[in-house]
Amino acid sequence: MIGKLIGKGRTGEIYDWEEGKVIKLFFHSVKESFVEQEVVLGKWLQSMGLMVPQVYGSVEMDGRSGIVYEKISGVSMTEKLLDPNGNVTESAKELAKLHQNIHRVDARNLPAFTAKLQAIIKRTRLLDYRSKEQILSYLAKLPDANVLCHGDFHTDNVLVEQEKKVVIDWETACKGNPLSDVARTVMIYKYAILPTEMPVAAREKIEELRTVLCEEYIKEYSRLTGTKEEEMKMWLLPLMAARLEEELSKEEKQLLLKEIEYHLENISDENLKTI
Template sequence: MAGGAARHPAGAARTGRPRQGRVAGTAGDCLRLRHRHPPAHPHSPLSVAAAPARQAACRPAPGRAHTRRNRSPPANAVLEHQIRSAPLLTDRQKAAVLARLSHLPDGAVTCHGDLHPDNILLTPDGPVILDWLTAHCGDPLADVARTVLMLRTGSLPGELPRPLQSLLQIVRRRFCRLYLHEYLRLADGTVEQVTAWELPVAAARLAEHVPEAEKQQLLLRVRTLLRRGAAD
């Protein structure tokens, strides 16, 4: 992170554990979250899961996770480029995914683009969202779909003992449910609207540098969603 912020061990995104520590640097390094009704315990899973939704509920101010004043690149154009670049998809699969994407809203909100536990810093004043290099303009529910997808399919470090991996998988599933439930409780949207973004988001992620095991999970999910769509 730029600005000389405190460093933390890598792998929190894969294990599903938010980072803890002090905040250092300028407002450009991290965007502090503001709550209308701060939770009693700033390190609770709900306070972390609800961070972007609480931002959407606040009045416009610098540091919001979602704001309509932006000059960010359009999210759907970014997704389209990634889908076309996905090496594991056939041309027919890409066309089917792009057709599905064309029916989804463009949105006009600045979204984080890579929100996962490794990009959340827990501080005494509450959670802080870090790393806005992939911010874009789009539908915030697409951002939510990406977070859910990473929590469900993200690879765990291979060196972890199997019992610990099993435990972390349980924790991540629980965290994912809490995140989605709390976001939708505080912001506009439904589970069905988030699910509609799963196919293009999963297909686009195949163009990213992710572990091979995770790519295979993503590819399987894309194929499943395409078959389901064809059957509808």
């Protein structure tokens, strides 16, 4: 018996299901092949030893495809941060460790992140042809890899249940350079405009914490992996261009367009690594 609605995302809705389980019901517009791929991906992630919700299988209900998942009873890492006892530095370090662990996995059979970025940038109407060509040319010069990338890694997608931390929302998973995945996380914390419907106190708290969270996350990831912040920042331009195609507020898109314009003005072979 289906229970109450507990979440809603880009492709479907999450409902309580049987004891210890939830069901994700996909919107009618989502193709069956996409649902099948999510089941396969979820089981593969489990087999890699990652802390992800267990996949029990696919179902159909009222003409909608669905997947039954393990229910994680904890709260998001964002909610933990908003707790008066939350520690932003420790949370940032935990986030970096979780991300590094994801990036240990070889994912050469998944779709390529750079190919996704290229396709999205080509179809955006918010950039002119010349700007898109510059960005695509720049993207082609960035170093690629075959490691597992989450594609949307941030504190809302990490659930904390006692000492266990479970990463959710893997529908954007792909293979690529781990620093592109890190850069997307950084981009979200630097440029995301918080929703107006969010309670004022929560908005103010997140605005207060997110700069420190981002800085400490970068510092810890760099320490753990031996990478440099400058190498990560090289990915921001194509990521910002692709993000223009997401469902964002007008204010956030304007902010991204200004940042893209600034980055484009600084592109050259000489300063490729410094923008």
